[in-house]
Amino acid sequence: MTNEQWGLRVPAKKGEEVRQALLRDGALDLTFKVLHDGEFLVFPVQEAREGTSRYVFEDQPGRISLPRHELVGGIAIMQDNDPKGAEAILASRPSLHTVLFPQSEVSGKYRTRDYMVLAGNDTTLTEVNEYGHRYKIDLANAYFSSRLSTERQRIAEKTRNNENVLDMFTGVGPFAITLAPHAAFIVAVDLNPKAVLMLIENIRKNKATNILPLLADACRLRSTLPWKFDRIIMNLPLAGTDFLTDAFRLIRHGGMIHFYSLVSREGEHIDRIYELGATEVTERIVRSYSPGQWHAVYDIEV
Structure with a gap:
């Protein structure tokens, strides 16, 4: 058929x-x-x-249709509370050890969410292999999205080896570690102590020698850091607009800001970005997030 x-x-x-x-x-x-x-x-x-x-x-003959889910290392995250579907997902891939259902949205100053174990091991800890990099992740204690893996590669391809980069909301470090082989120096910042501990471990795992991990509030960076940056990553989709002014003060003339945000209409943040001093802005939809909402990235030349 x-x-x-x-x-x-x-x-x-x-x-x-x-x-x-x-x-x-x-x-x-x-x-x-x-x-x-x-x-x-x-x-x-x-x-x-x-x-x-x-x-x-x-049609793929003999293929069983599985419920929609996202893979994060050895963990599958389902969209519905469906224990029977969870067992089918667990049985479909030998590499999986746990199937989770999120009981809350990503929220709070540490960007975490609550999970229910639907099948497999009672854990939220896993390891992700992504384009040759390895990340230890505890999903209950730090935010991580495999769905941004192609975005991380896209930014890495744009990064030049003389650039100083600021990752303002680094989490466990996937952007920073992906960019490390391409950049001169990276400051990777997060407010979540548990995320920063995993970041430090992931830096060691990946032998990245040019990343400075920093436990800090992003709103204090402009009075703390002595550098201007060639490239800034802003992956805080729910509240990143609160830090745009700080990013513009930390970017050097001619630099690039990659600002990720949840939007409900095209061009939602364009006017605000130009008001802050952008010379050119490109908006791209990365993925759908929920009905009527999209995860967008604004590539901002300053």
Whole structure:
């Protein structure tokens, strides 16, 4: 049988890289076969995202449709409280040890959420392997999203080896550690003590020698740090606008700010960003977040 579904068309030479990223996101629709289109592959995905179009796919024979979930290392995070579906997910991948259901939204000054274990081991601790980097993560004590893995690679490709970088809300360090081989020096900051402890361990795991971990409130950085930065990462989607002024005071002339935010309309923060002194702004939708809300990134030239 064939069905029409959203598909993401990519060059075949990048196929495995994209497939792994889609699997981490829980976005790859495993009930359909991948399309081969000349020198391109078309991956069936669960929902519309940047770069997708509608394609006709063939069914994957014998494949059981699994509930929607996101993979974070050996943990699957489900969208619904579905113990039976959790058992099916756990049985589908030998690498999984736990299936969780979030009982709250990401909230509080430490950006954490509560989880219920639906299947597997009673833990929120796991290790993530992402593009050759390894991260220890305790999801109950620090925020982490595998869905930003391609974003981290995109920023890394833009980073030059003479740049000083500030990661204002680093968490366990995925942006900082991904950029470390490309940058001269990185200051990785977070307010969450447990996240910073995991950051320090992850710096050691990945042998990153040019990252300075810092336990601090981002609003105090402009009076604390003696440097201006060539590139600033602002991944605080729920409250990042509160720190835009600080970022503009910490960026050097000609630098770049990557500001991530949840938005409900196109161009939601554009006027505010230009008011602060941007010379050029590009807005991109990274992924859908909830009905009527999207996770967007603003690439800001200053």
